[in-house]
Amino acid sequence: MSSIIQCRGVEKIYRQGDVEVPALRGIDLDIQAGDFATLSGPSGSGKTTLLSLIGGLDRPTGGEISIDGEPISGMPKARLADLRLHKIGFVFQTYSLIPVLSALENVEFILRLLKVPPAERGPRAREVLRQVGLEGLEDRRPSRLSGGQQQRVAVARALASRPAIVLADEPTANLDSQNAEELIALMAELNATSGITFLIATHDSRVIAHTRRHIEMTDGRITADERRGADIAA
Amino acid sequence: MLVALAWRNLWRRPQRTILSLLSIALVSTLLVCVVSFQTAVYGVMKETTLRIFTGYAQLQPLGYADDPGLERTIARPEDLAREATMIDGVTAAAPRVNGFAILANGERSYGAAVVGVDPASEAQISSIGSMIREGRYLAPGDSDAAILGDILARNLGVTVGSKVTVLGSGRDGSVSADVLRVVGIYHSGIPELDRSILEMPLARAQETFAMSGFANTIALGGATLEGVNNAMPALQELARKQGVIVRDWGSMEPAMRDGITLKIATSMMFFLTLVVVVAFIILNTLLMSVLERTREFGMLLAVGMQPHMIGRMVWIELVGLALVGCGAGLAIGGGITLWLQHQGVLIPGMADLLSQFGLPPRLYPALSPLSALIGPGAIFVAILIGGIVPYLRVARLTPALAMRGA
Ligand SMILES: Nc1ncnc2c1ncn2[C@@H]1O[C@H](COP(=O)(O)OP(=O)(O)OP(=O)(O)O)[C@@H](O)[C@H]1O
Numbered sequence: 149m150s151s152i153i154q155c156r157g158v159e160k161i162y163r164q165g166d167v168e169v170p171a172l173r174g175i176d177l178d179i180q181a182g183d184f185a186t187l188s189g190p191s192g193s194g195k196t197t198l199l200s201l202i203g204g205l206d207r208p209t210g211g212e213i214s215i216d217g218e219p220i221s222g223m224p225k226a227r228l229a230d231l232r233l234h235k236i237g238f239v240f241q242t243y244s245l246i247p248v249l250s251a252l253e254n255v256e257f258i259l260r261l262l263k264v265p266p267a268e269r270g271p272r273a274r275e276v277l278r279q280v281g282l283e284g285l286e287d288r289r290p291s292r293l294s295g296g297q298q299q300r301v302a303v304a305r306a307l308a309s310r311p312a313i314v315l316a317d318e319p320t321a322n323l324d325s326q327n328a329e330e331l332i333a334l335m336a337e338l339n340a341t342s343g344i345t346f347l348i349a350t351h352d353s354r355v356i357a358h359t360r361r362h363i364e365m366t367d368g369r370i371t372a373d374e375r376r377g378a379d380i381a382a
Numbered sequence: 383m384l385v386a387l388a389w390r391n392l393w394r395r396p397q398r399t400i401l402s403l404l405s406i407a408l409v410s411t412l413l414v415c416v417v418s419f420q421t422a423v424y425g426v427m428k429e430t431t432l433r434i435f436t437g438y439a440q441l442q443p444l445g446y447a448d449d450p451g452l453e454r455t456i457a458r459p460e461d462l463a464r465e466a467t468m469i470d471g472v473t474a475a476a477p478r479v480n481g482f483a484i485l486a487n488g489e490r491s492y493g494a495a496v497v498g499v500d501p502a503s504e505a506q507i508s509s510i511g512s513m514i515r516e517g518r519y520l521a522p523g524d525s526d527a528a529i530l531g532d533i534l535a536r537n538l539g540v541t542v543g544s545k546v547t548v549l550g551s552g553r554d555g556s557v558s559a560d561v562l563r564v565v566g567i568y569h570s571g572i573p574e575l576d577r578s579i580l581e582m583p584l585a586r587a588q589e590t591f592a593m594s595g596f597a598n599t600i601a602l603g604g605a606t607l608e609g610v611n612n613a614m615p616a617l618q619e620l621a622r623k624q625g626v627i628v629r630d631w632g633s634m635e636p637a638m639r640d641g642i643t644l645k646i647a648t649s650m651m652f653f654l655t656l657v658v659v660v661a662f663i664i665l666n667t668l669l670m671s672v673l674e675r676t677r678e679f680g681m682l683l684a685v686g687m688q689p690h691m692i693g694r695m696v697w698i699e700l701v702g703l704a705l706v707g708c709g710a711g712l713a714i715g716g717g718i719t720l721w722l723q724h725q726g727v728l729i730p731g732m733a734d735l736l737s738q739f740g741l742p743p744r745l746y747p748a749l750s751p752l753s754a755l756i757g758p759g760a761i762f763v764a765i766l767i768g769g770i771v772p773y774l775r776v777a778r779l780t781p782a783l784a785m786r787g788a
């Protein structure tokens with residue numbers, strides 16, 4: 149299996165005035181296509197930073213990241229936005245949806261950015277919303293959905309573009325345990341059925357229990373990387 | 383897509399949007415009303431002042447402007463006058479002889495301009511005929527009749543029926559003398575006129591001043607000053623062919639022209655300040671709403687929206703706000719102005735002053751495309767230009783920073 153995400157010596161130093169905060173201190177990481185991996189570690193260990201670098205939301209101060217074999221550190225902003233649009237789906241802890249759009253419109257929005265013909269958008273958006281179990285709630289705005297339902301819409305939106313990778317940053321942090329279980333089961337199922345690669349930053353042991361690969365970070369470094377389960381052939 | 387999104391974003395905080403709209407609409411309304419009123423008042427002021435004596439334009443001999451003298455003449459003035467009135471916008475043309483003489487009544491004598499006029503055509507151009515306090519205006523067929531301003535009459539001690547001796551020099555330098563009978567005394571409210579002008583029949587003046595077949599100037603009139611101004615190119619063409627020149631109102635009344643220009647400039651400064659203040663309020667509000675949405679924009683960037691598209695969305699919000707606000711202001715201000723145009727505006731305390739100029743106590747604003755659009759248009763443009771600030775702010779966002787709400 150090929151590496152869909154490849155990090156080589158990735159460093160990130162934040163500058164706050166004169167103070168330098170090293171958030172990542174040399175990350176070497178390979179994530180294979182179809183992987184379902186979690187990333188955990190103490191607060192401040194650099195999980196969010198790593199995800200945002202992989203997603204091209206920010207640039208590393210050192211090292212190189214390649215997505216699908218393509219180095220991204222030199223890409224202009226607009227190319228990065230395009231890369232995210234086509235290859236990467238994001239699910240965040242909060243603030244994931246456009247508040248003035250309904251669930252359906254939030255999903256359709258991505259399809260419009262992708263220039264999917266209008267006639268296809270509606271059916272395709274309804275289909276992914278059905279996949280995440282939100283049939284009947286398509287016309288509600290985020291403020292009228294529960295936290296779990298909002299996260300499902302976010303997952304549906306991430307899936308709508310048929311991305312290669314979904315990056316999720318603490319997606320269950322604001323959910324009660326039943327909703328968290330359901331969300332994680334949903335992501336595992338999508339990973340199994342459509343082969344989308346998932347990289348999930350989380351503290352949640354229920355989430356970690358689901359995954360085939362578990363990466364631990366401490367203080368900007370990877371301190372453990374364990375693979376489990378039957379299909380760790382690669 | 384962006385339009386719909388921008389529109390919904392505007393209504394996320396209805397009070398704020400309504401307040402913004404109100405401030406744009408209010409100032410637009412104000413500007414439409416005030417500008418329409420002002421241009422109308424200046425227009426009426428100009429027309430009324432020019433109509434007293436000067437006329438909306440004049441045909442004059444070459445060099446007359448710098449050195450008016452009897453010897454500078456227009457030959458066959460009736461023909462030129464007739465040709466001038468055939469030009470669109472020019473409805474009246476009155477040849478004049480402009481002599482200077484000592485007027486005497488017994489012991490008293492005063493220098494004054496003695497203007498020979500054709501009563502019929504003069505009445506279409508000059509409103510002196512309607513400002514007669516005593517007696518009557520000159521009439522066709524009058525021969526030794528004269529009218530004069532009330533101050534001049536008082537100075538000379540003449541009343542209607544008195545005789546006035548006119549003593550001056552003619553075109554050829556000969557002595558001109560005549561005795562006229564006062565048939566009317568006018569009061570224009572403009573001391574320079576009331577103190578210094580005597581009018582007498584044109585034919586008699588031509589005889590007295592050795593001007594037979596000649597005039598010094600031809601005053602022009604029209605239904606509106608604008609009509610005459612628009613006829614300027616045609617008048618210039620006519621003047622060029624006849625070897626005379628045409629002077630517009632501004633060149634004949636430079637003090638009034640400069641005064642009005644200055645007033646317009648000062649009020650423009652004031653309007654400009656208003657426009658800038660409104661634009662700042664709106665931009666400040668929008669910038670605030672942009673900052674509030676930093677995380678949301680970060681999310682949009684994260685899902686793959688291009689930075690410039692987000693910038694454009696914010697821009698559209700601004701355009702929408704400005705368009706609706708200015709549109710409302712245009713409609714309300716236009717409505718009010720049209721209503722006032724119908725009703726007239728009474729300015730307390732102005733009635734006396736206005737009536738002196740032969741003006742009615744009510745003034746009527748005039749809504750024109752220019753007076754209606756200039757204010758709202760300026761606000762719209764100012765907001766659009768200022769909109770570059772939030773646009774740049776948004777286009778510069780880094781998605782990771784935006785996600786953390788920085
Ligand atoms: N924009 C920034 N400017 C300065 N320092 C930052 C910035 N973002 C993150 N950091 C610092 O970088 C380090 C890593 O932060 P990061 O958010 O990646 O941690 P994390 O593992 O996601 O933590 P958590 O579990 O609390 O979400 C921390 O020390 C943090 O204070």
Ligand SMILES: [Mg+2]
Binds near residue numbers: 317
């Ligand atoms: Mg984090």
